[in-house]
Amino acid sequence: MENKKYHTYGxxxxxxxxxxxxxxxxxxxxxxxxxxxxxxxVESELSRLKSxxxxxxxxxxxKVAAIxxxxxxxxxxxxxxxxxxxRTLAGQDKKTATKTEVRTVENASENSSExxxxxxxxxxxxxxxxxxxxVKVVYENETTKGIRLYYSLDCSLSLEEVINQLxxxxxxxxxxxxxxxxxx
Amino acid sequence: xxxxxxxxxKIDELFRRYYEPMYVYAFSILYDEEEAKDxxxxxxxxxLERQTDIDEKTASSYLLRTVHNGCANRxxxxxxxxxMVRLMPLEIDLEIAPLxxxxxxxxxxxxxxxxxxxxxxxxxSEETQDxxxxxxxxELSYSQIAVRLKVSVSAVNKHISGALxxxxxxxxxxxx
Numbered sequence: 001m002e003n004k005k006y007h008t009y010g011x012x013x014x015x016x017x018x019x020x021x022x023x024x025x026x027x028x029x030x031x032x033x034x035x036x037x038x039x040x041x042v043e044s045e046l047s048r049l050k051s052x053x054x055x056x057x058x059x060x061x062x063k064v065a066a067i068x069x070x071x072x073x074x075x076x077x078x079x080x081x082x083x084x085x086x087r088t089l090a091g092q093d094k095k096t097a098t099k100t101e102v103r104t105v106e107n108a109s110e111n112s113s114e115x116x117x118x119x120x121x122x123x124x125x126x127x128x129x130x131x132x133x134x135v136k137v138v139y140e141n142e143t144t145k146g147i148r149l150y151y152s153l154d155c156s157l158s159l160e161e162v163i164n165q166l167x168x169x170x171x172x173x174x175x176x177x178x179x180x181x182x183x184x
Numbered sequence: 185x186x187x188x189x190x191x192x193x194k195i196d197e198l199f200r201r202y203y204e205p206m207y208v209y210a211f212s213i214l215y216d217e218e219e220a221k222d223x224x225x226x227x228x229x230x231x232l233e234r235q236t237d238i239d240e241k242t243a244s245s246y247l248l249r250t251v252h253n254g255c256a257n258r259x260x261x262x263x264x265x266x267x268m269v270r271l272m273p274l275e276i277d278l279e280i281a282p283l284x285x286x287x288x289x290x291x292x293x294x295x296x297x298x299x300x301x302x303x304x305x306x307x308x309s310e311e312t313q314d315x316x317x318x319x320x321x322x323e324l325s326y327s328q329i330a331v332r333l334k335v336s337v338s339a340v341n342k343h344i345s346g347a348l349x350x351x352x353x354x355x356x357x358x359x360x
Contacts, residue, residue, distance in 0.1 A: 009268050021345075022268070024352045028304070029271050029320040031297035034212035036321055040221055042203045046196065048221075049228050114257070118236060152253060152278045168280060 115153040122147040122172070126183065133159045135176075140184045147171055190237055198243055199228065205244065206251045212297075213255040215270060215323070223254045230254075245287040252279045252286075271320070296355070303354060308347055315343045 012018045117125050123145035126137045132155055139145055149169060153162065163176045173184040190198075206227065210220035227250040231238070238246055256276045259267060267274060279286055304313060311333075318324045318332065319340075326344075330337045 009265050012268065013264070013274075020352060021348050022271075022274075024348050024355070025320070026271055026273055027297070027355070028300060028316065028348070028351060029215070030212045030273075031300040032317065032321040033215055034208050034297055035301050037208045037211045038217075039204045039207050040217070042200055045203060045221065045225065046199050049199065049225055049232075052225060052229055116230070116234070116253075118234065149280070150249075150282075151280050154278075165278075165280070 114155065117149065117151045117153065119148050119150060121145060122149060122183070125149060125151055125153065125166075126181065128153055129159075129162060129181070133162070135159065135179050135181055137181045137183060140182060144172070144183050194238075195232070198238060198240075198247070202244060202247045206247055209248055209251050210255055213252075213273070213276070214258060215272070219258070223258065224251060227251050227254050242283045242287075245283040245290070248290060249279050249283065249286050270323075300351065300355060303351065304347070307350065312343045312347050315340055316347055319344060 012022050115128055117128075129135070130137045132153075147169075151166070157165075160176065163174055163181065166172055166174050175182045175184075203224065206224045207220055210223040211217065214220050214223060227247070231247075231250065256278050259272060259276050262272070264274060281289070304316060308316070315329055315333070318329045319326075324332070326337050326340045329340045333340070
């Protein structure tokens with residue numbers, strides 16, 4: 001199917017037959033893509049992951065730890081008072097590093113329009129929904145609060161769309177009524 | 185300092201073991217090597233950032249589902265026209281099903297893709313197979329295929345539309 005040449009996109013979307021042909025073409029393409037994929041070098045990609053700023057905190061910490069150990073070795077050769085001062089300084093460095101790490105994560109979540117919940121309780125998910133959309137959540141059954149789910153909350157969606165997504169979970173019965181979410 | 189719940193060794197092992205299926209999954213949806221690599225890398229960054237401890241028993245499904253959601257986010261950020269130009273899925277949802285359900289869906293999807301490949305190999309002439317490969321794997325236009333094979337554009341169209349018609353009659357429409 002060469003869509004542009006023979007049909008407009010609107011025609012393909014509106015016509016069941018064309019749409020089915022499009023979907024079949026997608027499946028064929030996906031099958032051929034998966035079948036003939038050349039996988040990049042895994043070791044290079046692992047190195048790439050390790051050099052990625054997002055995943056580098058571990059390596060920054062290794063660096064901090066190495067400096068700290070170095071300081072201890074040097075300090076062990078010095079008099080007790082000097083060693084004490086240096087240990088204090090190293091401790092301050094450590095505290096600063098911890099603070100920065102937390103702030104970075106907070107900033108990342110503030111800027112993101114998506115919040116990913118992995119194996120999170122329904123209560124924590126609904127708390128975020130409640131906070132973001134300024135709605136009240138009422139649980140008719142307290143045990144539902146503990147249900148654990150994997151859910152990506154896309155904050156660019158309307159509240160109705162979010163509720164519709166949550167309704168896909170079989171174990172949940174969620175309704176929105178006059179700005180209040182009822183969970184049964 | 186323990187950075188996360190998983191040890192470095194476990195991360196490296198899981199990465200090496202599941203990189204290929206994760207990459208192939210992303211590539212089969214995004215059709216682009218760099219984008220597929222980025223998508224897998226981002227999935228791992230997210231796992232490391234969130235300090236997720238991966239259960240080895242469900243690692244395969246968990247990692248593929250993470251990649252799936254990364255791909256879904258990328259597709260959702262594209263316009264419908266953009267997806268149609270590249271023959272990408274028009275409907276792709278964020279996967280929120282439990283891991284065992286996702287695993288079953290993946291098995292079905294893989295089996296179906298294998299059946300499609302086998303059907304193409306066994307039911308179509310070599311010329312049609314070449315044309316399908318050029319169109320869907322190499323992403324050539326009808327006219328580029330026609331030039332390469334020294335045939336008319338309508339001949340290329342005939343091969344592709346005929347093949348899709350046969351495939352549709354043999355493979356019931358898939359939900360996703």
